[in-house]
Amino acid sequence: MISLQNVTITRGGQDVLRDISLTFRDSEFVGVLGPNGAGKTTLFRAILGLQPLSAGRIEVFGAPARRGNQDIGYMPQTRSTLPASNICGFDVLANAARGHEFGLPLSSRRLREEVMAALEDVDGVELAARPLARLSGGQRQRLLLAAALLGAPKLLLLDEPLISLDPAAQAAMIALIARLRRTRDLTVLFAAHDINPLLGSMDRVLYLSGGHAALGTVDEVITSEGLSKLYGSEIEVLRAGGRIFVLSDRPDAHHACDHA
Numbered sequence: 001m002i003s004l005q006n007v008t009i010t011r012g013g014q015d016v017l018r019d020i021s022l023t024f025r026d027s028e029f030v031g032v033l034g035p036n037g038a039g040k041t042t043l044f045r046a047i048l049g050l051q052p053l054s055a056g057r058i059e060v061f062g063a064p065a066r067r068g069n070q071d072i073g074y075m076p077q078t079r080s081t082l083p084a085s086n087i088c089g090f091d092v093l094a095n096a097a098r099g100h101e102f103g104l105p106l107s108s109r110r111l112r113e114e115v116m117a118a119l120e121d122v123d124g125v126e127l128a129a130r131p132l133a134r135l136s137g138g139q140r141q142r143l144l145l146a147a148a149l150l151g152a153p154k155l156l157l158l159d160e161p162l163i164s165l166d167p168a169a170q171a172a173m174i175a176l177i178a179r180l181r182r183t184r185d186l187t188v189l190f191a192a193h194d195i196n197p198l199l200g201s202m203d204r205v206l207y208l209s210g211g212h213a214a215l216g217t218v219d220e221v222i223t224s225e226g227l228s229k230l231y232g233s234e235i236e237v238l239r240a241g242g243r244i245f246v247l248s249d250r251p252d253a254h255h256a257c258d259h260a
């Protein structure tokens with residue numbers, strides 16, 4: 001269980017999160033939605049113990065959030081990671097595994113097993129020998145996901161893993177994460193810009209906006225009334241063809257769910 005109790009986080013003089021209290025249950029898949037700058041990355045960094053709180057408390061599986069928590073696997077947004085280079089997939093993961101996260105140094109055999117098991121779990125064994133510069137967007141995402149799995153975490157924080165993937169690659173990535181969640185019994189927090197690809201996979205949605213948060217099922221949270229309250233302005237939620245569209249006069253709200 002991960003819990004936030006009366007959490008406020010202030011950045012650049014503004015409350016990114018204001019007095020938020022909520023609980024993520026073990027093994028649940030939560031989509032984390034909200035407009036640009038709503039605080040999705042900030043929330044993940046706080047759970048990782050990397051972002052100081054202005055007030056409140058975060059507990060991760062019964063202990064205060066702290067840096068270097070091996071129970072957490074983190075997949076950062078790709079735009080800030082994995083530069084095009086000739087280093088191969090295996091070495092990227094080996095470097096990550098050798099890092100301080102595991103505490104004790106791993107023998108080279110153990111390291112190899114650990115890295116190859118993570119690659120197998122993301123259906124990416126062939127990425128071991130592939131240079132980073134020659135990976136597709138989807139392959140880079142799978143490599144980052146494999147890195148997040150090193151050390152057998154219980155919680156995965158995934159920061160926009162669908163970014164710049166086409167719809168087929170998005171569906172494949174979501175199916176992979178849903179499978180990993182089942183086979184590894186993971187709790188998954190999955191930040192996304194568009195709710196629609198996640199509708200069949202997530203248990204609940206966390207919606208962030210203007211420092212506020214709403215956590216619940218899609219039917220509870222993604223309503224005209226609920227989102228209007230969260231945004232503090234008129235929002236209309238439409239459902240058509242199994243998809244959800246969020247309409248507003250505010251330009252930032254469109255980022256929430258609707259790319260139509």
Ligand SMILES: Nc1ncnc2c1ncn2[C@@H]1O[C@H](COP(=O)(O)OP(=O)(O)OP(=O)(O)O)[C@@H](O)[C@H]1O
Binds near residue numbers: 012016038043
């Ligand atoms: N280093 C920083 N110093 C001060 N403020 C920051 C810093 N980084 C981010 N912020 C602010 O914190 C707020 C939350 O940013 P955050 O990156 O958490 O949002 P996000 O929901 O992940 O956005 P996006 O969807 O664009 O990735 C934004 O208002 C942003 O301007």
